[in-house]
Amino acid sequence: MASDDDKPPAAGVAEVVGRLQCRLDALPAEPAHRRIFLGTYLRTTKAVGDAIEQARFEDPDWVDAWDVRFAELYLDAHDLELAGHAVARPWRLAFDAPAELPPLLHVLLGINAHVNYDLPQALLAVISDDDFADRVLMDRRRRDHERIDAVLASRVGAEDDQLSATSAKSLLDRVLTPLNRLSSQRFLRESRQKVWHNTTELQRARAEGPDAYAVRLAELELLSAAKIADLLRPGQVLLRLAVTGFGVTLPPAQR
Numbered sequence: 001m002a003s004d005d006d007k008p009p010a011a012g013v014a015e016v017v018g019r020l021q022c023r024l025d026a027l028p029a030e031p032a033h034r035r036i037f038l039g040t041y042l043r044t045t046k047a048v049g050d051a052i053e054q055a056r057f058e059d060p061d062w063v064d065a066w067d068v069r070f071a072e073l074y075l076d077a078h079d080l081e082l083a084g085h086a087v088a089r090p091w092r093l094a095f096d097a098p099a100e101l102p103p104l105l106h107v108l109l110g111i112n113a114h115v116n117y118d119l120p121q122a123l124l125a126v127i128s129d130d131d132f133a134d135r136v137l138m139d140r141r142r143r144d145h146e147r148i149d150a151v152l153a154s155r156v157g158a159e160d161d162q163l164s165a166t167s168a169k170s171l172l173d174r175v176l177t178p179l180n181r182l183s184s185q186r187f188l189r190e191s192r193q194k195v196w197h198n199t200t201e202l203q204r205a206r207a208e209g210p211d212a213y214a215v216r217l218a219e220l221e222l223l224s225a226a227k228i229a230d231l232l233r234p235g236q237v238l239l240r241l242a243v244t245g246f247g248v249t250l251p252p253a254q255r
Contacts, residue, residue: 012064013049016071020045023078031082033099037110038078044152045071051151057144062126070122074114090117090224104238108231115191116248117224120199121217124206132203145196149189194247201250216253223248 020042027035048067057063077091087095090113097109123145131137198220205216227248231237 013045013052013067013071016068016075017042017046017049019075020071023075028082031095031099033097033101033106034078034095036103036106037094040107041071041074041110041114047151047154048148051147056150057147058140059144062141063144063148066122066126069125070114070119073118073122077113077118088113088117088221090221090228093225093228101232105231108237109228111191112224112227112231112246115195116227116246117220119192119195120202120220123195123199124202127199127203129203129207132200142196145192149192152188188246190245191247194245194249198248198250201253205253212253216250220248220250223250 020038024035024038024042027038045067048063051057052060052064052067077087077095081087081091081095086092094106094109094113097106123141127138127141131141202213202216202220205212227246230240230244233240
């Protein structure tokens, strides 16, 4: 199993891509279904790196640092679980999902853990409490956060084709493909909007102290884990998510 225990944090998205590829190459045969989300995440991270190089963000250095912290949360969970250690419940449920599930569901379970649970933590890692008090700066951060939507939207068709190549689609699935792709773009955008709300809620808790933050993070972990039941319900999951939403929302803190 690959490990970064003896390495410093990744210096940029390009190095993260290399570490993700290392994990993909070293993945043991038994949890081979984990290759599905890992491959999707690798390709998406490459797309984010390309967007940074193409100057599609207002603050590319910040986006680069943010994406590194984001990826490291996944790499840590991946490595810890393979080594037999405990991981956060959304990741444990995603990793323990039956191998025979359709590839799409394995991707959605990974996105749930990584976006709904990990992403607010990654944003907090690169936005200080002082930054939150700077409205101009936070508007810039939010716009760059939203620009990721365009990168994700650009990958939906290619990722759908990739999943189709690994499993047979029913006639209904083929008929619904255009609508499913639009649904994916919609719920990815919706979930990222909720991520920004949850990041703000976690920041308020962080400002109160580590105990308050731990309570709110535990709430987010439970909400993200509970989302899995909806993902695994029978039916056209992408169309359902376009209506009901993919993201989770932290309620106001109890005072």
